[in-house]
Amino acid sequence: MPERPGGRTARVRASVLRAAGDMLAERGFAALDLGELATRAEVGRTTVYRRWGSVAAVVADLLLEMAAESLPRADTGTLLGDLRANARLVVRTLTDPRQGALFRSMLAAATSDEATAAALRRFYTTRIAEWAPCVTDAVARGEVPADTDPEEVIRAVSAPLYYRLLTGTAELDETAADRAAEAAVVAAKAGVHRRGSGSPE
Amino acid sequence: MPERPGGRTARVRASVLRAAGDMLAERGFAALDLGELATRAEVGRTTVYRRWGSVAAVVADLLLEMAAESLPRADTGTLLGDLRANARLVVRTLTDPRQGALFRSMLAAATSDEATAAALRRFYTTRIAEWAPCVTDAVARGEVPADTDPEEVIRAVSAPLYYRLLTGTAELDETAADRAAEAAVVAAKAGVHRRGSGSPE
Numbered sequence: 001m002p003e004r005p006g007g008r009t010a011r012v013r014a015s016v017l018r019a020a021g022d023m024l025a026e027r028g029f030a031a032l033d034l035g036e037l038a039t040r041a042e043v044g045r046t047t048v049y050r051r052w053g054s055v056a057a058v059v060a061d062l063l064l065e066m067a068a069e070s071l072p073r074a075d076t077g078t079l080l081g082d083l084r085a086n087a088r089l090v091v092r093t094l095t096d097p098r099q100g101a102l103f104r105s106m107l108a109a110a111t112s113d114e115a116t117a118a119a120l121r122r123f124y125t126t127r128i129a130e131w132a133p134c135v136t137d138a139v140a141r142g143e144v145p146a147d148t149d150p151e152e153v154i155r156a157v158s159a160p161l162y163y164r165l166l167t168g169t170a171e172l173d174e175t176a177a178d179r180a181a182e183a184a185v186v187a188a189k190a191g192v193h194r195r196g197s198g199s200p201e
Numbered sequence: 202m203p204e205r206p207g208g209r210t211a212r213v214r215a216s217v218l219r220a221a222g223d224m225l226a227e228r229g230f231a232a233l234d235l236g237e238l239a240t241r242a243e244v245g246r247t248t249v250y251r252r253w254g255s256v257a258a259v260v261a262d263l264l265l266e267m268a269a270e271s272l273p274r275a276d277t278g279t280l281l282g283d284l285r286a287n288a289r290l291v292v293r294t295l296t297d298p299r300q301g302a303l304f305r306s307m308l309a310a311a312t313s314d315e316a317t318a319a320a321l322r323r324f325y326t327t328r329i330a331e332w333a334p335c336v337t338d339a340v341a342r343g344e345v346p347a348d349t350d351p352e353e354v355i356r357a358v359s360a361p362l363y364y365r366l367l368t369g370t371a372e373l374d375e376t377a378a379d380r381a382a383e384a385a386v387v388a389a390k391a392g393v394h395r396r397g398s399g400s401p402e
Binding site (some may be wrong): 028030104105107108109110111112117120121124125128151152155156158159160162163164166167168169170179182183186187190192193 | 305308312322326356387
């Protein structure tokens with residue numbers, strides 16, 4: 001239903017999503033309970049059940065809000081500068097105690113809950129689309145081949161950072177961020193991330 | 202205790218680990234119960250409780266067995282050939298219905314269970330060490346700089362494939378495998394994966 005920004009409905013949503021994020025970060029998806037969430041958010045249970053109806057729906061709404069509130073793309077004038085900003089933002093997010101735990105919880109939930117997997121896919125698709133113009137701009141500047149796949153380059157920046165988060169096999173720090181950005185730029189310039197490429201023989 | 206290969210103790214272990222892998226793939230870590238595992242493995246509950254004692258210990262043992270039984274590194278004569286074999290093996294594993302579900306379950310469990318996280322870290326460390334000589338050989342052949350970090354190159358091959366598994370934002374197929382291998386080679390040749398590098402300005 002239509003509502004004024006900052007109206008009661010918006011305040012209820014903000015309160016429920018904040019509590020859901022806290023609980024997910026603290027205890028994970030499996031321990032999230034709508035009744036307890038209502039108590040913690042200081043919102044009526046009926047409101048929470050009527051408006052969201054399931055834990056997966058709350059998580060999907062939280063991801064929508066997170067995508068809407070995420071930082072816009074960088075515009076530093078070079079592909080390396082932009083992708084380094086992206087990589088450092090990913091590292092800051094994943095190493096933040098609350099945000100890191102929240103992402104781990106949601107990634108874990110997505111492995112067994114299809115609604116959460118779909119919501120997470122939408123979240124990453126939105127974030128990748130936000131940063132893809134960094135690559136389009138680099139194409140326009142002649143930094144990378146014209147048929148470079150912008151989404152593929154942005155995914156290539158995040159991938160080593162998420163791999164570190166999930167396998168724990170290497171540090172997740174600024175050095176890792178800068179290396180991820182540099183690897184993506186070098187590969188893009190060499191034409192590895194051209195649309196439809198992958199088996200160049 | 203010492204035992205003959207193929208003796209009763211080895212058969213019990215094989216049976217319990219097979220059942221654990223099946224149950225993890227089907228229902229995930231949280232639903233794994235030692236008593237039910239014993240029933241499914243057709244092994245006495247006392248044996249299972251005495252020998253492993255916890256679900257996390259069974260999962261850790263399963264990961265040890267998986268690491269021991271994984272394929273050895275390729276030796277094709279070129280870094281691209283070797284890394285492509287590695288990437289295709291990762292894709293085959295992660296897209297296999299049972300193995301893919303098993304890895305998803307274990308990665309999810311590792312986000313909230315420290316013992317499983319440590320076991321998974323050991324698994325990946327073992328696998329990375331198995332493939333790292335592909336990079337050392339490439340250094341010896343002069344394909345990549347002498348101070349290239351072999352583990353970092355191997356991680357760079359797997360990362361985009363795990364990112365696809367977990368975010369669902371792109372296909373996890375042979376094209377993705379070949380692209381991951383090619384990107385790792387191009388970046389290694391350009392010196393991005395040198396030890397201690399990451400901020401080359």
